[in-house]
Amino acid sequence: MEFQFAGLAEFLAMEGHGPYVWIAYGVTLVAMAALVLQPVWRRRQLQAELKRQERIRQRRQSAEKKRVAEPA
């Protein structure tokens, strides 16, 4: 088994079929990367949402304590 092209330029040109081959591989790479990155991004979103809800709960609890301690 050996490299089928004389050099890098020939490899990129693919005897005229270069644009087709590289567009196909490029779009595939981007689409597959998106499939991996979307869950990572989504997990961060869920974590941020959990933190936000916890902050709201804490604020509500401390407000409740204050209200009980010094009734209007």
Add this chain to the structure above:
Amino acid sequence: MAWQWFHRLGSPRWFYQNTGAWLPWLALASVLLLVLGAVWGLGFAPQDSKQGNSYRIIYIHVPAAFLALAGYYIMAISGAIGLIWKMKLSYLVMRAAAPIGAVLTFISLLTGAVWGKPTWGTYWVWDARITSMLILLFLYIGVIALSRAFVREQVADKACAVLALVGTVNIPIIYKSVDWWFTLHQPATIKLTESSSIDASMFYPLLTMIIGFYCFYAWTLLLHTRNLVLQREWRTSWAQQALRGEPLAAGK
């Protein structure tokens, strides 16, 4: 108990805890196999005598189409298991399979179109194979849209499962389309029952890519399903612990 594993498998928490360890291995296997297969197919496999170098698109076109179809089975069977045994986790697998399948179908259609231009002289023909693959894309998009169309997620689960099951009628049409109708699309290259019409020097890189795509599919299906598990189990303390990155006690 004989059925214990089945019920365990249906437990979102058990699934979440036990699949985490697989992720790095699946990631490693997919990246290694896909890089190896792509370099092999692009640079080292011999040129096709009729199609020249444009045929090198086969190394992503065929595996993507394989997994687009296999992924549809996984989605429809998960939907069926959900309908029959009311298994929560099964519906989540079905939901996770839809966007992955849609992307893979899109890849196979796009690479096919780009390959068609230098080989057939056109990007698109309305033949049976390509049209039925386009319908597959619409079915995947339909499941995604339906999964978001209901306020109650349990209702959406059932509706998606029914749509996925009805759509399976398209799968044998896709498989057989190149044999039943005369078309520009070449007949199947790899056959299970007869000898394949492809030389070993081209077949091994293709096989590497197919196995790589299978690993990639398993990897992303787990990633997406695990997120859906956390989202669905949002109110439970274990899911919140998992999101905070705290270690989980062994549960059922």
